[in-house]
Amino acid sequence: MDVFAPAHEIARRVRAGEFAAEAVVAAALARISSLDSRVNAFTDITSDRALATARAVDLARSRGEPLGPLAGVPFAAKNLFDIAGLPTRAGSRINRERQPASRDATLIERLGAAGAILLGGLNMGEYAYDFTGENAHDGPCRNPHDLARMAGGSSSGSGAATAAGFVPIALGSDTNGSIRVPGSLCGVFGLKPTYGRLPRTRSFPFCDSLDHLGPLARDVTDLALGYDLMQGADEGDPACAQRPTEPTLPQLKHGLSGLRIGVAGGYFSTETMPEADFATTAVAEALAASSRVEIAGAAIGRAAAFLITNAESSAFHLPRLRERADDFDPETRDRFLAGALLPAAWYVQAQRARRWFHDEMMRHFADVDLIVAPATPCPAPLIGQKILELRGETLPLRPSLGLFTQPISCVGLPVAVVPFGGGALPIGVQLIAAPWREDICLRAAKALQEMGVCRADRPAEPAMPG
């Protein structure tokens, strides 16, 4: 079995009896065992559980019982998702002292109910306040395409584990870009659904107003399949919308037919960002994007997201900041400390501005169905890099990697990040739709994959042998 096989193909062959689920899981575990010391994508590997679950899938098949659409498919989850039996560390040192979770997060349960098999928890930036994938406690998660470079964060392990061929699907979270940034830097597909679409039940929070959960995958069909299986309301998340499941998989075959597609301009200009410019232009041309969308107010939207994140997360962590500041990763601690001191008026104004920017964005969707925008200003920086040169300015790298993602999640729009591999390193492009239209993002992503414009390339040897 090719470890880079798509999830839907693995499931088809397991259902057909061509492969035992146990063999699929054993192959994935063997690859992780031999190569993850280089990547550092996993923080916990649940081998016993995975092999036992795989054997149960094989037993069910031998009895003629129906198998789920992800039967035997390995997956893994960012370690802010509850995994029964493990403390939910959320990238921190402090959380390791928590009681082990008694039950899996809802999204892990939903994938498990479809036959998917959890292999473990994935590295991430501390408490999800990160775009780099660096972590003082667990070590940096490395980019499988160049081990000297960042995987991107904060869902670093989710991006790296899919890119490295450890799992075909991984779960991540995205508050300001934490699915899209590692998706871009690691060269895989990702979906940040509409805010409120997927329940966050039994995941460790970062910023309630902006937290989203979603999948990353090497294949768009897998992304849509995994996403569809995770849809549905859940009483454990007050922000989760009471909407019926709206399957996207049947929509993929419709391609680009009837879609009005524009390219984001102004704030989203890629001038002086050659890789981002090349990728965004190539994707826009492939999609025959015919209009330019000037998103006035994007800088205000980004600022609102920055302040809301800073204030909510810091207030949430205030007791930990008072009592155990030295146990934080210094790179996140100082931002939390600053956020704890923000005046309430800044936060309230940010929530007003967020409402305003939302209404501004909605006006654009009267004219277009999909907006193409860069995902990150650059491909993966070197691990340890602190500065980014952007548009003639020298900026701190950590917040700047979210320049293009932050305004979009601020107003909860669904976005697929698609990998463009035309250069030495991959870089992603955002496909943005109106709320609840994940189907449009995924249709366009599928079309780009079929055209060969966007694909999750295998990492080159010798860093990551195939």
Place this chain on the structure above:
Amino acid sequence: MTTKAPPGAFDPARHLEAMAPALGLTISEAQKPAVLQFIAIAHGMAQLVAAAPLADDSLELAPHFRPGLSGAER
């Protein structure tokens, strides 16, 4: 980052000194330079959101709260 701000300008250092005790936070000298840097960035962001063209008779916050519903009713 500890240079004195001009009169009337936002001064991250004074802000920190005033707010940290109110929040029960002890911020060490080693932590201060980075914390002050992030307060200054947040101040810049606050100036951006302050420029949003909002009506002075409207208070529409993005989050909504719906009383009376809980659990599966939400």
